[in-house]
Amino acid sequence: MSSWRVGFLTVACLLAVRYTEFYPNCPSLRSIRVNPQHVELFPRRILPNTRARRSIRSLRRQATNARHPFTQECPTVRLHAPLASKSISPATLEALSLAATHNTSYLRVHTRLDVNCLDDRSLFCLLSSLVDHPDYHNDYMFAWSSSQNNRSFIGIGGLGSIDARGSTRFTSVRKGARSMRSRVVDTSPDCTGQLSVDVDSTDVPLLCGGFSFAASDGDRDGPWEGFPDGRFWVPRLLMHKEGGGGEDVGWKGVVTVRVDKREDGREVEARVRKEIQGLEALINKSNHPKSNRDVRRRDPVTPQDTEEESKNSERRYESWINLISKAIQYMNLGNMSKVVLARCVPYTPPGAINVSSTLSSLSASFPECCTFFIKLPRRPAFLGATPERLIRLRGTRMETEALAGTIGRGRNADEDMENGAKLLASLKDRKEHQLVVDEIRGLLAPISRNLNIPPVPSVRKLKNVFHLETNIEAELRDDAELFDLVEKLHPTPALGGTPRDVALKWMAKNEGWERGWYAAPIGWSDREGNGEFVVAIRSALISEQDSKVWLFSGCGIVPGSNPESEWEETNVKLRAMLEALRADSEA
Numbered sequence: 001m002s003s004w005r006v007g008f009l010t011v012a013c014l015l016a017v018r019y020t021e022f023y024p025n026c027p028s029l030r031s032i033r034v035n036p037q038h039v040e041l042f043p044r045r046i047l048p049n050t051r052a053r054r055s056i057r058s059l060r061r062q063a064t065n066a067r068h069p070f071t072q073e074c075p076t077v078r079l080h081a082p083l084a085s086k087s088i089s090p091a092t093l094e095a096l097s098l099a100a101t102h103n104t105s106y107l108r109v110h111t112r113l114d115v116n117c118l119d120d121r122s123l124f125c126l127l128s129s130l131v132d133h134p135d136y137h138n139d140y141m142f143a144w145s146s147s148q149n150n151r152s153f154i155g156i157g158g159l160g161s162i163d164a165r166g167s168t169r170f171t172s173v174r175k176g177a178r179s180m181r182s183r184v185v186d187t188s189p190d191c192t193g194q195l196s197v198d199v200d201s202t203d204v205p206l207l208c209g210g211f212s213f214a215a216s217d218g219d220r221d222g223p224w225e226g227f228p229d230g231r232f233w234v235p236r237l238l239m240h241k242e243g244g245g246g247e248d249v250g251w252k253g254v255v256t257v258r259v260d261k262r263e264d265g266r267e268v269e270a271r272v273r274k275e276i277q278g279l280e281a282l283i284n285k286s287n288h289p290k291s292n293r294d295v296r297r298r299d300p301v302t303p304q305d306t307e308e309e310s311k312n313s314e315r316r317y318e319s320w321i322n323l324i325s326k327a328i329q330y331m332n333l334g335n336m337s338k339v340v341l342a343r344c345v346p347y348t349p350p351g352a353i354n355v356s357s358t359l360s361s362l363s364a365s366f367p368e369c370c371t372f373f374i375k376l377p378r379r380p381a382f383l384g385a386t387p388e389r390l391i392r393l394r395g396t397r398m399e400t401e402a403l404a405g406t407i408g409r410g411r412n413a414d415e416d417m418e419n420g421a422k423l424l425a426s427l428k429d430r431k432e433h434q435l436v437v438d439e440i441r442g443l444l445a446p447i448s449r450n451l452n453i454p455p456v457p458s459v460r461k462l463k464n465v466f467h468l469e470t471n472i473e474a475e476l477r478d479d480a481e482l483f484d485l486v487e488k489l490h491p492t493p494a495l496g497g498t499p500r501d502v503a504l505k506w507m508a509k510n511e512g513w514e515r516g517w518y519a520a521p522i523g524w525s526d527r528e529g530n531g532e533f534v535v536a537i538r539s540a541l542i543s544e545q546d547s548k549v550w551l552f553s554g555c556g557i558v559p560g561s562n563p564e565s566e567w568e569e570t571n572v573k574l575r576a577m578l579e580a581l582r583a584d585s586e587a
Helices: 003-022 049-063 090-102 120-131 169-181 265-286 303-311 317-332 355-365 413-425 427-447 482-489 500-510 563-586
Strands: 029-034 038-043 076-079 104-112 141-146 151-156 159-164 184-189 207-211 230-234 237-242 250-260 338-347 370-375 381-386 389-394 397-408 448-452 458-461 465-476 521-525 531-535 539-543 548-557
Touching: 090 104, 090 184, 090 250, 090 265, 104 159, 104 265, 120 141, 120 151, 120 265, 120 355, 141 207, 141 355, 159 169, 159 207, 159 250, 169 207, 169 230, 169 482, 237 265, 250 265, 317 338, 317 500, 317 548, 317 563, 338 500, 338 563, 355 370, 355 381, 355 563, 389 482, 397 413, 397 427, 397 548, 397 563, 413 427, 413 458, 413 465, 427 448, 427 465, 427 482, 465 563, 482 521, 482 531, 539 563, 548 563
Parallel strands: 038 076, 104 184
Antiparallel strands: 029 038, 104 250, 141 151, 141 370, 151 237, 159 230, 207 230, 207 521, 237 250, 338 548, 370 381, 381 539, 389 397, 389 531, 397 465, 448 465, 458 465, 521 531, 539 548
16 A cells, blocks of 8 residues: 555544544544645544534644644644534425535525415515515515416525526526535424425425526627626525415415534524514515405507607617518518517606506406516516417427417407417418427427427417417427426527528617517526526516616518518507506506
């Protein structure tokens, strides 16, 4: 055996002997790991606070006198043991143990909330009160309400944010999410008030956030100034709906605290109790459901209103027509098959924006959509009601959809039926839709065990438009991860075009404005790596500081597109958000 290996064993034995000498309450090590940089000790039992700290100081002092046989330097001693008293809950001890290994960990405490008849509108009322709350005004906020899987939640505050930028943003977030999941302990109080470790947190959001539509070469300016290429965070306070719908639905709260490796367990649990009390106080202050008020509406916004406001914006009518014509001309040369172009329309509301009323109006008008709200610290709020899911993943089962091809709703039932039939029969819309289906099939087939794609699209009804829709399901291979799938799918031809790279380059060169997080993936992920992402369309960016709103709307352009029709299609989509904002100003 070489001399340095003998030296390693000598140091290990020496430290083990010293360890048992300094820790009479923990007579043996579970294991010891020695490498050229440091020595790691893994005790079998939890150590009392006072004795552990005193012994660690003594051990480290003596270790400085023992040169490492390989490097001839003093080894760093790492003790993998939580410093807590026997009265601390098992989950807290587990979090402290993780913190000793990773420097920090996160303790999430799940508790049932005593809330009756809490609907989405009441949830948005609570969110609105927090937007102006001095403790949360400049903090993270995230709201999500989707009737497709009966999921609603709001996340307040943020811990452990994951930032990403550039072409590797999805990879950076995936790595950050994986690291975060390894440092989380999920728990709930038992009948004695102790925190147990065994809690099923499947489908309970751990990370919330989103990406930009495209990576930026530098800092963004304009409305999206300060928005990164990707950001995700752990909500400090979370309220989420559990179970079915109606009055029998259960609501749960999750409070998360960051645990430092030097913290005392009793201090951690005191912070947990304080956070739970804070969440309950917020709920009680909102007075659900009595605080909920009806949203009073003005007359529907007419096409002339929308067009007039658009003509007064930077993107005038003539500019849009020229842009569409230029895209069609480029496609006729055979360079690309489709490109999705969008408008950014500035709007000045007549009064202050009430988030609750705007979100409630969107949720009530578009129950088939996912209503969302995102607020980064000291940044404008981003909200909308999107009909398009990018991905839902649970285990190896994945759901996505192709949503492309649009026509307006009729003025009565007969005209409605006629328009739906006309959309199904439209060669232009069917071709546009098939491009999306074929692209998704090509992306998913190599990574799927089973792929189910209906041969014919269906018609999806929204309040203001019909869409062609194809629901796609896949059973994936075991190695598929959520953020890898988001990167693979974004943007689909329904948001970018085809061929993807050609369409994105043409769009970036000719569209004339920074999309930011518009039409980008936003969503959440749980501790198991499951999650859901939607595409942030039919949306608006609201700046309280400047009292300005930017509305976003887009449409797919193919060689057979009519610029006038595409202009009217974007007006129809813009009208929904304008109605919500104007209902808000009258509420």
